[in-house]
Amino acid sequence: MRPIRNNTPPWRPGSSTPGGMAPFWRTMRPSSFREAPMPPPASLLTLKSWRKLLNASVLALVSCSVVTFVTTPLGNLLDLVNIALLYLLNVVVLAVWYGRLAAIIGAIFGSLVFAHIFVPPLFSLAITDPSYLITAVEMLLVALLAGHLTAGLGSKAKEAANREEMLASVYALAADLAGAPDLDAVTRSVSHFLSATAKGSNHAVFLNDESQRLRLIGQRDLPADLSFEEAYLAAETHTLIERREGESGSQYFPLAMKNNCHGVIAVAWRERELELLERQRLQMLASLVTATIERVRYADLARNAMLKAETEQLRSSILSALSHDIRTPLTSVVGLSDALEASQPALAPHQLEMAHELRELAGQISSMVSNLLDMARLRSGQLRLRLEWQPLEEVIGVALEQIRRRNTGHAIKVSIPPDLPLLEFDTTLIERVICNLLENAIKFSPDGDIQLVAQEQRNTVAISVLDEGPGIPSGAEEKIFEPFVQMKQESSTPGVGLGLAICRTILTAHGGEIRASTRREGGARFTFTLPKGNPPEAEEAPNEEGAQT
The missing domain is CATH 3.30.565.10 (Histidine kinase-like ATPase, C-terminal domain)
Structure with missing residues (x-):
């Protein structure tokens, strides 16, 4: 296994963060997607090429055999140009359905069969007539050119269809995320999108919790082909981390905007490589999710601030109303306490002490009420300074x-x-x-x-x-x-x-x-x-x- 880490320090086991660096939520690096693709080993590349060549050769041999089987009984009825066009049609079909390699092999094999069976002298490749030689060569060149152009057009058409499908899926995801009210809804939309578009692949979503630590969302256990360490590294460095092992591997997309990283989306594939459109789809997914998380969190902050302001205003209004209602009877209590202390004949000592204590307590309550009234007036913006x-x-x-x-x-x-x-x-x-x-x-x-x-x-x-x-x-x-x-x-x-x-x-x-x-x-x-x-x-x-x- 050889992880690809875009010029980042290696992970050191036992350290709290990758490479012994500072916690990722304190890093101040701009976010970007950078890849360092690594070609597969030469043995795997050769085996894969031979398998592809064998498949193309079998397809070309079978198709040319079918054309030969059909045209041989008609050899006396068709001239060489018509027969050559049938082999040319076979090349076009191979190019449309099976690609450029099958078309090239079909063109070469068909030209040899055409020259061997239909061009005099029959059943020999020793062509003595120059005109027949020119016909055979022209057929080969036209077949190669037609196969190349047809395969190119087919590839472009397939790519356009795939890109249209990708944009449609991303547009549907953007519509879902636009209406997501919270992070749980965002996570559900992302999981559904990955399950529908990244079939045969494992995936995981990591988001920061309140303490700015990565947490696995929507799953109990992390798939075996994904790694917390790589997710932490992607979040800390704000860069795409890719790991390959043979024809399998994984990618970790940071949900980063400016100097803030909200989490990581991880995707692992098996026995195949991600195509360019799949990589672009995942990068667009990461960008959309990052913008959505920013929107949801700012909306939560705005909602909490509004709720706090409304709560404070309601509390001030209630305190002001209660304080006004309490102040009047308190004034009466203080006045009655003064009257009791000054009454004639004088009260008994213990009664006088009780009246004095009553007045003190009433004064303390009056001071509290005054504080409540002053605080309500100050917080409501009604403070007028006499400087x-x-x-x-x-x-x-x-x-x-x-x-x-x-x-x-x-x-x-x-x-x-x-x-x-x-x-x-x-x-x-x-x-x-x-x-x-x-x-x-x-x-x-x-x-x-x-x-x-x-x-x-x-x-x-x-x-x-x-x-x-x-x-x-x-x-x-x-x-x-x-x-x-x-x-x-x-x-x-x-x-x-x-x-x-x-x-x-x-x-x-x-x-x-x-x-x-x-x-x-x-x-x-x-x-x-x-x-x-x-x-x-x-x-x-x-x-x-x-x-x-």
């Missing part, structure tokens, strides 16, 4: 004042450079971002200190909130900014997982960004940035002389 140029330290001071009212037992260390530039932002929204980050730090670091650090960078100003809690779970640095996602290490403080999502939405609207990480010394770090922009220059105060005038 003003102002110092960052002022909004940080307001946020710290709000946090200190609720915070007990936490020291918040603030580090702000005195020369920070003015920034353009919405005061209320950025204050909300800082409060959310500080509340999140208090929630997840009950015993540690919290730091708030501002730092000027090249084009932005970065504000970081650092805590001494458990940090961010590995791999969740981006996921925690999605709505309704909370970290595993939760405290007793309730929440719905919207604070960080609101922060990212607000900062994205300001042209900034936010990221999370785990500190080496322990704890989490949340850093957000705001663009510096071009603040307006401060107006100069009028001097005393200008003021007096």
